[in-house]
Amino acid sequence: MDKPQNDHPADHKQSITACLLSAAFFGALGSSFIYGYNLSVVNAPALFIKAFYNTTWIERYGEPLAAETATLLWSVTVSIFAIGGLLGALAVSIILKVLGRKGTLLLNNGFAVIAALLLTLGERAKSFEMLIIGRLIIGVNSGIALSALPMYLGEITPRHIRGSIGQFNSILICLGVFTGQVLGLPELLGQESRWSYLFSFLALPAILQLCVLPFLPESPRYLLIERRDEAGAERAFQRFLGKKDVSQELEEVHAEARAQENQHMASMLQLLRSPAVRWQLITIIITMACYQLCGLNAIWYYTNGILRNAGFAENIIPYITLTTGAIETLAAIISVSIVTLNQSNVRFWA
Incomplete structure (x- = not known):
């Protein structure tokens, strides 16, 4: 075990x-x-x-x-x-x-x-x-x-x-x-x-x-990635999490921002054609369709x-x-x- x-x-x-x-x-x-x-x-x-x-x-x-x-x-x-x-x-x-x-x-x-x-x-x-x-x-x-x-x-x-x-x-x-x-x-x-x-x-x-x-507060992720307001994001994290040291959370958002810069945003048509996410899409579509059509x-x-x-x-x-x-x-x-x-x-x- x-x-x-x-x-x-x-x-x-x-x-x-x-x-x-x-x-x-x-x-x-x-x-x-x-x-x-x-x-x-x-x-x-x-x-x-x-x-x-x-x-x-x-x-x-x-x-x-x-x-x-x-x-x-x-x-x-x-x-x-x-x-x-x-x-x-x-x-x-x-x-x-x-x-x-x-x-x-x-x-x-x-x-x-x-x-x-x-x-x-x-x-x-x-x-x-x-x-x-x-x-x-x-x-x-x-x-x-x-x-x-x-x-x-x-x-x-x-x-x-x-x-x-x-x-x-x-x-x-x-x-x-x-x-x-x-x-x-x-x-x-x-x-x-x-x-x-x-x-x-x-x-x-x-x-x-x-x-x-x-x-x-506003979403720290929005403040950091969209507004480039690191001080505002830090204050938001501090209030939401109730602690002063939020360096780890800020670094996680920074890492996400760096990853997004290196990624190509796929269109809806490209997403539907991509074999890498085909089963995820099928699962989501069937689940949501069944929920709405029940x-x-x-x-x-x-x-x-x-x-x-x-x-x-x-x-x-x-x-x-x-x-x-x-x-x-x-x-x-x-x-x-x-x-x-x-x-x-x-x-x-x-």
């Missing part, structure tokens, strides 16, 4: 700092949480939103909304969130390069606040177009967030706890889904007179992130309708829906425990 070794003794002694924990929690709260919330928030008020569309159509054109048009409008309202996510994901690399990781997250809060206003005021303005545009904008917010946040967390976190801190992303997504289901209960905001306030809640996580994130997002969007068509009583549908979110959140928390345990075992037997 191999003897336990400890190649990185400092890793075991170093604790998680308040600065690092705040960055992980509030970063995920204003990013992943909002994404998860938007996956489930349209489910509970679906009937009320459709009724609003029909009422608005009658006031404008003097006739009820045709069934085909109603289906089309509702489908666009739901699915345009994904289109916005695609646009955000495509634009995020440019924003990250200009504003940095933290700056991108801060800018992204503006999209969340604008979307919250459009979605909340659409009913009062009698404009279903405002709801559709609001869903598009919050989709852009989610596309940016799900790209920028993992990068920020990965670059500010010590190697030995990177997996655990990275789980804030998935846990806050599940909590966002669960929160949307809770607030959508009939006893809370899942009523015809209150459904628009479900979208007002979007602004709260964004505002909380705006209040906290400016006081936290129907999970459709379940979040249409859970109440699915259960209603299945014959469940109307008064218990919201609570069945709530259990799905609770189980997913529990599974995410358990996965963090498993990842943390595996990391500990790997370090112990390395």
